[in-house]
Amino acid sequence: MVASPYNNEAPSEGIVPETTDRAQRLLALGLGLVVLGIVVHFLPVPTNLKSLVAAITLVWVSGLVPVAWLPRQRIDLTIPLVIAGGLSANVLVTSFLLIVNWYSPDRAALLTGVLALALLVVRTRRAGHR
Amino acid sequence: MTAIVEREDLRLPSDVGRSTKIAGALLAGALLGWIISLFTIDINDVNSLGFASAFTPVTWASLLLASGAVVVTVFRVPLDGPWFWRLVITGLVLLVTIIHGTPMVLESAPRFFEAYQHVGFIEYISRTGQHSAAVNYRLSWFGAFGLGATLSGTAGSPELFGAIRVFPWAFGLLILLPVYSIVSKFIVDQRTRAATLVVFVIGNWIAQDYLSPQALAYFLAMTMVALVVNLAPGEGTSIRSPKRWWALRSGPRVVLVTLTAFYSAIVLAHQLSPIMVFALVLVLVLTGTTTLRVFPLVIFAAFATWLSVGGYYFWGGELARLLGIHQESGQSLGLSAIIAQNLTGRLQHGGLEQVVAVSRVGLSLIILALAATSAIRGRKEGNIRVLALLAFIPFLLLGTTGYGGEALLRGFFFALPFTSALVAILVTKIKPRMLAMVLLSIVVGCLGACTEISRYGNEKFEQISADQLAIMQDLYRVVPPDLTIIGFGTAMPVNFTKIGADAHYFMNFFKFSTAGPSGPQAEQEIKNQIDTISPDVAVWTPEAAAFTTHTFHFTAGWDQPILKYLLKERHGHLILNRPDIKIINFDKSWHPSAGAFSTNGG
Numbered sequence: 001m002v003a004s005p006y007n008n009e010a011p012s013e014g015i016v017p018e019t020t021d022r023a024q025r026l027l028a029l030g031l032g033l034v035v036l037g038i039v040v041h042f043l044p045v046p047t048n049l050k051s052l053v054a055a056i057t058l059v060w061v062s063g064l065v066p067v068a069w070l071p072r073q074r075i076d077l078t079i080p081l082v083i084a085g086g087l088s089a090n091v092l093v094t095s096f097l098l099i100v101n102w103y104s105p106d107r108a109a110l111l112t113g114v115l116a117l118a119l120l121v122v123r124t125r126r127a128g129h130r
Numbered sequence: 131m132t133a134i135v136e137r138e139d140l141r142l143p144s145d146v147g148r149s150t151k152i153a154g155a156l157l158a159g160a161l162l163g164w165i166i167s168l169f170t171i172d173i174n175d176v177n178s179l180g181f182a183s184a185f186t187p188v189t190w191a192s193l194l195l196a197s198g199a200v201v202v203t204v205f206r207v208p209l210d211g212p213w214f215w216r217l218v219i220t221g222l223v224l225l226v227t228i229i230h231g232t233p234m235v236l237e238s239a240p241r242f243f244e245a246y247q248h249v250g251f252i253e254y255i256s257r258t259g260q261h262s263a264a265v266n267y268r269l270s271w272f273g274a275f276g277l278g279a280t281l282s283g284t285a286g287s288p289e290l291f292g293a294i295r296v297f298p299w300a301f302g303l304l305i306l307l308p309v310y311s312i313v314s315k316f317i318v319d320q321r322t323r324a325a326t327l328v329v330f331v332i333g334n335w336i337a338q339d340y341l342s343p344q345a346l347a348y349f350l351a352m353t354m355v356a357l358v359v360n361l362a363p364g365e366g367t368s369i370r371s372p373k374r375w376w377a378l379r380s381g382p383r384v385v386l387v388t389l390t391a392f393y394s395a396i397v398l399a400h401q402l403s404p405i406m407v408f409a410l411v412l413v414l415v416l417t418g419t420t421t422l423r424v425f426p427l428v429i430f431a432a433f434a435t436w437l438s439v440g441g442y443y444f445w446g447g448e449l450a451r452l453l454g455i456h457q458e459s460g461q462s463l464g465l466s467a468i469i470a471q472n473l474t475g476r477l478q479h480g481g482l483e484q485v486v487a488v489s490r491v492g493l494s495l496i497i498l499a500l501a502a503t504s505a506i507r508g509r510k511e512g513n514i515r516v517l518a519l520l521a522f523i524p525f526l527l528l529g530t531t532g533y534g535g536e537a538l539l540r541g542f543f544f545a546l547p548f549t550s551a552l553v554a555i556l557v558t559k560i561k562p563r564m565l566a567m568v569l570l571s572i573v574v575g576c577l578g579a580c581t582e583i584s585r586y587g588n589e590k591f592e593q594i595s596a597d598q599l600a601i602m603q604d605l606y607r608v609v610p611p612d613l614t615i616i617g618f619g620t621a622m623p624v625n626f627t628k629i630g631a632d633a634h635y636f637m638n639f640f641k642f643s644t645a646g647p648s649g650p651q652a653e654q655e656i657k658n659q660i661d662t663i664s665p666d667v668a669v670w671t672p673e674a675a676a677f678t679t680h681t682f683h684f685t686a687g688w689d690q691p692i693l694k695y696l697l698k699e700r701h702g703h704l705i706l707n708r709p710d711i712k713i714i715n716f717d718k719s720w721h722p723s724a725g726a727f728s729t730n731g732g
Contacts, residue, residue: 041284048289055281066388070361077360080308084353085388087277087346088395094276095398103259103276105283112280 023124026068030061030120034113058109059086062116068123089116149206150213156199157217160224163192164232173236178482180587181233182579189232193578196224198571204324205562205570218324225331226302229582230339238596239623240295245341246623249290252278254629263443265629270441273398274343291599294341301339305349306330309547311356315363315419316513317551325554326547332577333497333550335490335584336543344540347396347403352547354392355410358420361385366512367418379423386425393429397436401444404433406544409523417516486587493580494542501549504556514555521548594621598671598711601727602626605713608726609667613717616663618692619671622711653688657695666720668696670712 037057041050063086067078093112097103167189175184200221207214233241251269255261256279261272269275282290306327313326338344362385369375397404408429414420501521508514524544542549560566606627609615617624675689693712696702702714706727715722 048292051282051284051289054284058281058284066384066391069384070388073360074311074314076307076314077311077356080304080311080349080353080356083304084308084350084392088350088392090280091273091277091395091398092391094280095273098255098259098261098272098276101259103255105256105280108276108280109284 022072023068023120023127026064027117027120027124030064030117033057033061034117054109058090058112059083062086062089062112065089065116065119065123068120149202150208150211150217153199153202153207153217153221154213156195156202157220157224160192160195160199160228163188163195164224164228167192168232168235171232171236173238176593178486180486180583181593182582182586183482184236185232185582189228190575190579193225193228193582194571194575196221196228197575197578198567200225200324200328201567201571201574204321204328204558205560205567209320214320214324218327222306222327222331223303225328225578226299229331229578229585230299230302233586234295234299237295237593239594239599240291241593241621242294242337242340243594243621243623245294245297246626248275248278248341248343249294250625250627250629251275252282252290253627255279256283267444268343270443271343271399271401273395274346274400277346277399278341290341297341297345298339301345301349302331302334305334305339305352308349308352308356309550311360312352312547313551313554315356315359316517317555319558322551322554322558325558326551328574329497329550329553329557330546332574332581333493333546334543335493335581336539336546337585338540338543343400344403347400348543350392350396350399351403351407351410351544354389354396354407355414357385357389357392358411358414358422358425362420362422364418364421369416369418375418376423378418378421380421381423381425386422386428389425390428390432394432397432398440401437401441402540404429406524406540408433409526410520410544413516413519413523417512417519419516483587486583489580489587490584493577493584496577497546497549497553498542500556501552504552508552508555514552517548517551521545521552593673594623595710597708599623601706601708601711601713602669604727605667605669608722610717610720613666613720614663615667615669616660616665617669617671618689619669619674621673622669622671624669653691656692660692660696660700666715666717668702668714668716670696670714671710 034057037054040053043050060082063082063084066081066085067073070081072078073081090108090112093115094103094108097108097111167186170186170188171184173181173184177183200218203214203217203221207217251266251272252275254265254269255272255275261269261276263270278290282293309330310323310327313323317323317326338348362381364378367375367378393404393407396407408426411420411422411429412426415422415426501518505514505518505521509518522545525538525541557570560570602623605615615624670693672689675684678684679686679688696714697704700716702716704712705715705722706713713727
C-alpha cells in the first residue's frame with residue numbers, strides 16, 4: 001500500500017490512504033480503454049469485432065467507477081463489481097435516454113463513457129485533496 | 131456472527147504432493163478426453179434424452195475425470211501450497227465447459243427460441259429508439275434489452291447470434307465469482323468454499339442462463355448480495371434484540387449509492403428478480419448479517435415505483451395479476467396446483483422425456499434434501515441458520531407471484547448459492563479416505579451427467595439447425611413489410627428482427643396439452659385460430675408435432691390435417707418445402723425469386 005502524500009487526516013469512512021494512487025491508476029486505465037475502443041472503431045476490422053471491443057470497453061470503463069469509490073476489495077468481489085457496475089451504469093443511462101425519448105446506441109455509449117470518466121476524475125481530485 | 135472455521139487437516143505429510151499430482155493428472159485427462167470427444171460426437175445422434183444422448187464414452191469419461199479431479203482437490207490438495215485454488219479453478223472451468231461448452235461448440239445454430247426473441251427486442255430498440263410496451267409487454271422492463279442495444283449497436287446493427295451461443299457457458303463461469311464472495315462471508319474453510327462452487331455448478335440446470343434479462347438480473351442480484359455482506363457486514367445481532375439491532379445500524383453512503391444503482395438496474399431489467407433481491411436483503415438485514423437497516427424499504431420503494439409506472443401496461447386493470455394470483459381459464463390457482471404444475475405435472479411424460487423429467491426433479495430434490503439435512507444438523511450455528519433462511523426465502527415466491535409453472539424453478543435458482551453452501555458444509559465433513567474419494571467422484575460424475583440431461587434435455591423443444599436459422603433469416607430479409615406471419619413450431623427462431631414492423635403470431639400448441647387435438651374439436655379450434663389470424667405467411671416445422679406427440683401423447687400424424695387445411699382450403703402455396711421446414715405463402719401479390727432462400731434443400 002502506498003500512502004497518499006496529501007493524507008494528513010485520519011481516513012474517513014470508505015476512504016483508505018492509498019486512494020490517490022489507486023484512483024489515478026484507475027483513471028489512467030479508464031482513459032486507456034476509451035482510447036483503445038476509439039482506435040479499434042476506426043480500424044478496418046469486422047463490425048462484430050468493433051462491437052465486441054466497444055462493449056467490453058464501455059462496461060469496463062463504467063465499472064471502474066464503483067471500484068474507485070469503494071474501498072479496495074478482494075479480486076473475487078472486484079471483478080463482479082466491475083462487470084455489474086458497468087452493466088448497471090449502461091442500463092441506467094440507456095433507460096434514461098429511452099424514457100426521455102432521445103435514445104440511440106451511440107448517444108448512450110457516449111454519455112455513459114463521459115459520465116464514467118467524469119466520476120473517475122472527481123474521485124481522483126477528491127482523493128488528492130484529502 | 132461466527133463463520134465456519136478452517137477444519138482440521140486430516141492428511142498425512144506424504145500424501146500432500148501425491149494428491150496434487152493425482153488431481154493435475156485427472157484434469158489433464160479430462161481436458162484431453164473432452165477435446166477428443168469434440169471430434170467424435172455426432173449431434174445427429176441426439177434423441178429425446180437431449181444433448182447427453184450424443185455424448186460418447188470418451189465425453190462421459192472426461193466428465194468423470196473432471197469430477198474426480200475436483201473431489202481430490204477439494205478434499206486432499208494442501209491449502210498452504212500454491213496449487214489448491216489453481217486446481218479448483220481449472221476443475222470448475224472444465225466442469226462448466228463439459229456441461230455447457232459442449233453444446234456451445236458443437237450445435238450448428240444456437241438454441242432456444244426465447245433467446246432469439248430477446249435479440250429481436252434488442253434489435254427493435256436499436257432500430258427505433260423506442261420501448262413501446264404495446265409491441266410486447268416485456269418491453270415494460272426494457273433495461274436489459276436497452277443494455278443489449280447499447281453494447282451491441284455502437285458499431286452498426288446488432289449481431290447477437292454469437293452471444294446466444296456463448297452466454298450459458300460465460301454465465302456459468304462468471305456467476306461463480308459473486309457466489310464465492312457471498313459464501314466467503316459465511317464460511318472460512320476454503321475447502322467448503324470450493325465445494326460450494328462445485329455443488330453450484332452441478333445444481334445449475336435451471337436454464338435461466340441464456341441471453342435473457344433474468345440472467346443479467348441474477349448476476350446483478352448476486353453481486354449486490356455479495357456487496358451487502360462484504361461492504362456493510364454486521365456482527366449478527368438480529369431483530370430479536372430490537373434496540374441493539376437498531377443501534378448498530380450504519381451504511382456508508384458510497385455503498386448505499388452503489389447498491390441503489392444496482393437495484394435500479396435490476397428493477398428496470400426484469401419483473402421478478404427485484405422481489406427475490408428484496409427477500410434476500412430483508413433476511414440479511416433482519417438477521418444482522420449487515421449493518422444496513424432501512425435499505426429494504428428503499429429498494430421496495432424503487433420496485434413499487436417502477437411497477438406502478440413502467441410496469442402498468444403489464445398489470446393495469448388486472449389487480450389479481452399484480453397480487454400474484456395465478457389464474458388459468460379464469461380460475462385462481464392455489465398453492466397445491468402451482469406445486470403440481472411444477473413438480474408432478476412435469477413428471478407426466480413418456481419414454482426418454484420421462485428420464486429428463488425425473489433427472490430434473492431428482493437432482494433438485496437431492497440438493498434440497500442435503501441442504502435441509504445440513505441446516506438441521508447445524509441449526510445451533512448462527513451462520514447456518516442465516517444460510518438456511520436465505521435458501522428458504524426464495525420459495526416464498528410460490529405464494530407471491532403469478533408465475534405459476536416456473537415459480538418453483540426460479541425459487542430453486544435464487545436459493546442455489548445458499549443450498550450449495552449448506553450441501554458443501556455437510557459433504558466436506560466426510561473423511562478424505564481413498565474409498566470415500568472414489569465413491570464421491572462417481573457420485574459427482576453421475577450428478578454432473580444428470581445436470582447435462584436436465585439442462586439440455588429439451589431437444590425437440592429447443593434445438594434448431596443452421597439451415598433452419600439461415601432460412602428464417604432469408605425469410606425476414608425477403609418478405610414485404612407489414613406481413614402477418616404465423617409460426618407452427620416450438621423451437622424455430624422468430625421475431626429476432628423486424629419486431630413492431632411485421633405482425634407475428636405463434637401457434638401455441640401447449641394450450642392443447644391437456645386435451646390434445648386428437649379429436650375434431652381441437653383440430654377445429656386450431657383452424658379457427660388460423661382463420662382469426664389470417665396469415666400472409668406460415669412457417670411450418672416438424673418438431674412441434676414430434677414434441678406434442680412425445681410429451682402430450684397427441685396421436686401421431688395429428689398435424690397433417692392442419693397442414694392440408696393450410697395448403698388446400700386456405701390456398702397456400704409452398705415456396706419452400708424441406709423435411710425440416712416448410713414456408714407457405716398466402717399473399718398472392720408476393721412472388722419470391724427462386725434464389726430467395728440460400729438453403730432451399732431441393
